[in-house]
Amino acid sequence: MTFIKLSISCAADFHEIFIAELAEIGFDTFEESEDQLDAYMASNLFQELAVREVIQRYKDLTQAKYSYTEVQKENWNEEWEKNYHPIEVEGKCRVRAVFHDPNPDFEYEIVIFPKMSFGTGHHATTYNMLSLEMQSDFTGKSVIDIGTxxxxLAIMAQKLGATYIEATDIDDWCIENSTENFGLNDMHDVPVHQGVIDELKLTRDKYDVVLANINKNVLLVEMPTYxxxxxxxxxxxxxxxxxADIExxxxxxxxYNLSLVQTVIKDNWAALKLTKS
Structure with missing residues (x-):
């Protein structure tokens, strides 16, 4: 499997804007430096025309140039591991790689193999979701993590007291990586399904909690299923x-009888907690 590495040279003020736009067209992993944004997606999903349209949209506001290369899975993963640093959330949760030492100062510590799967904790959306989870009661709950x-997020739910966890994703690497990470955190026999949620045969009909950190368009389409x-x-x-998408x-x-309870915002990215009435 190969991936596209898209590099955009632009002012740092526009990084978050381009991340939001690129996430809408399928990019799911991002790295930032002072004057460059790198974004990654599976090669078979890449459409240069969509990227060009995003760049053109902001041509009057910033001088942005892009280039892209195809990267082998193994090479990408090696680079990712070299640059991966632990993430600390609200002073209570630490997401670290297997090659980092434990830190007992944190109430919760999640250990992962930092592969190219989205959700390592570096992106504000994952940070926000972890923050919301830690403010909620998962004791004895059944949880499904869609787009795991x-x-x-599923590991955090288990650490907070959830007694049943199930997960889905459309990407084979995410299936592989999440399964590895569940094992690293002493979570065994977790059902993990590959495919679009509407097309999957799940283990249960109902869950106490649904987690979905995907993108706006997918969330809107899948809301009835959630x-x-x-x-x-x-x-x-x-x-x-x-x-800006909260409304x-x-x-x-x-x-669909879902009411907003709580909102968390970081770096202009949002996470919502809703309940079903």
């Missing part, structure tokens, strides 16, 4: 969209 990526997976009183956690997400959710 690294599995970090609602159908929740019993009355069930909780839905959503992220993968900008603060669109909230309005769609309301159509």
């Amino acid at each position: 990526g690294t599995g970090v 609602s159908s997976l929740l019993d009355t009183g069930g909780v839905l956690f959503l992220s993968g969209f900008y603060e 669109d997400i909230k309005n769609m959710a309301a159509a």
Whole structure:
């Protein structure tokens, strides 16, 4: 499997804008330096025309140039591991790689193989979701993590007391990586399904909690499914969209009896907690 590494040279002020735009067209992993943004996606999903349209959209606001190369899975992973640093969330949770030493000062520590799966904790959406989770009660709950990526959100749910975890993703590498990470965190026999949520045969019909950190367009399309997976009183956690998108997400959710309870915002990215009435 190969990946596209897209490099955009632009002012740092526009990094978050381009991340949001690129996430909408399928890029799911990002690295930032002072004057460059690198974005990654599977080669078979890449469309240069879509990238060109994003760059053109902001041509009057910033001088942005892009280039891209195809990268082998193994080479990408080696580079990612070299540059991976632990993430600390709210002073309570630490997401670290297998090659970092434990730190007992944190109440929760999640250990992962830092592969190219989205959700290592570096992106604000994952940070926001972890923060929301730590403010919620998972004791004895059943949880499904849709678009699990690294599995970090599902692992956090288990550490917070969830007694049943299930996960899905469309990407084979995410399936492989999340399964590895579940094992690293003493979570065994976790059902992990590959495919679009509407097409999967899940283990259960209903869950107490649904987690979905994907992107705005997918969340809007899949909202009816999220609602159908929740019993009355069930909780839905959503992220993968900008603060400016909250109203669109909230309005769609309301159509399926989902009411906003809490909002977290970091770097203009949002995460929402909703309950089903």
